[in-house]
Amino acid sequence: MATRQVLAELGAAFEQRSGCAVVFESVGGVDAAKRVAAGEVFDLVVLASDAIDKLINAGHLRAGSRVDLVRSGVAVAVRAGAPVPDIGSEDAVKRAVLAARSISCSTGPSGVELAKLFERWGITQEIQGRMVQAPPGVPVGTLVARGEVELGFQQLSELIHVEGITLVGGLPPKIQIITTFSAGVPMGLADGSPQAGRVRAWLDFMTSADAVDAKRRQGMEPA
Numbered sequence: 001m002a003t004r005q006v007l008a009e010l011g012a013a014f015e016q017r018s019g020c021a022v023v024f025e026s027v028g029g030v031d032a033a034k035r036v037a038a039g040e041v042f043d044l045v046v047l048a049s050d051a052i053d054k055l056i057n058a059g060h061l062r063a064g065s066r067v068d069l070v071r072s073g074v075a076v077a078v079r080a081g082a083p084v085p086d087i088g089s090e091d092a093v094k095r096a097v098l099a100a101r102s103i104s105c106s107t108g109p110s111g112v113e114l115a116k117l118f119e120r121w122g123i124t125q126e127i128q129g130r131m132v133q134a135p136p137g138v139p140v141g142t143l144v145a146r147g148e149v150e151l152g153f154q155q156l157s158e159l160i161h162v163e164g165i166t167l168v169g170g171l172p173p174k175i176q177i178i179t180t181f182s183a184g185v186p187m188g189l190a191d192g193s194p195q196a197g198r199v200r201a202w203l204d205f206m207t208s209a210d211a212v213d214a215k216r217r218q219g220m221e222p223a
Helices: 004-018 029-037 049-057 091-097 110-119 126-128 140-145 194-206 209-219
Strands: 045-048 067-070 074-079 103-105 131-133 151-155 165-169 179-184 221-222
Touching: 004 194, 004 209, 029 049, 029 194, 045 049, 049 110, 049 179, 067 194, 074 140, 091 103, 091 126, 103 110, 103 140, 110 126, 110 151, 126 131, 140 151, 140 165
Parallel strands: 103 131, 103 151
Antiparallel strands: 045 179, 067 179, 067 221, 074 151, 074 165
């Protein structure tokens, strides 16, 4: 889900220059990986790099096909009009988490790393009853905007387009969580086929200098 906006922008640009339409289906990363593992047919899969590696190692994607696309950091959000906490340092973020009545993060890689951070801080048990798990495919920002969550953590790219929230900013460098999102080619895509050529051209465009501005507009950096 974190890459859906940047892929949509890059897909439109690629279609305009090549005449080749790109059709996406964006779902939560856990569900996407399960569908690939179950043998559903796709021309290309985009997931966090570790998920791509697991699918390659399991034989669901081609060995050597991983192409890193973007790097994405985690940001913090509160409901529009709510007090904005200080998140300028690790200690400040910890204080904000402890003070929040409810906290939410994603089911994806950033959420896993945040759970490890809370464990390192020794506050997991203290905040357990205040954690609100966003369902797969549901942006944390949506829960924040509805007032269901006071403090939300998610990929910046997933927060910048949500109405009804205030984007507090990215996590400080010392505890920032960077996820690399990568593409992988399914086993069923025949070498030398016209479709394989189109997929290769699409990947070449997404990793070219022409794609950099779109990646940054969507809150990400080139990988």
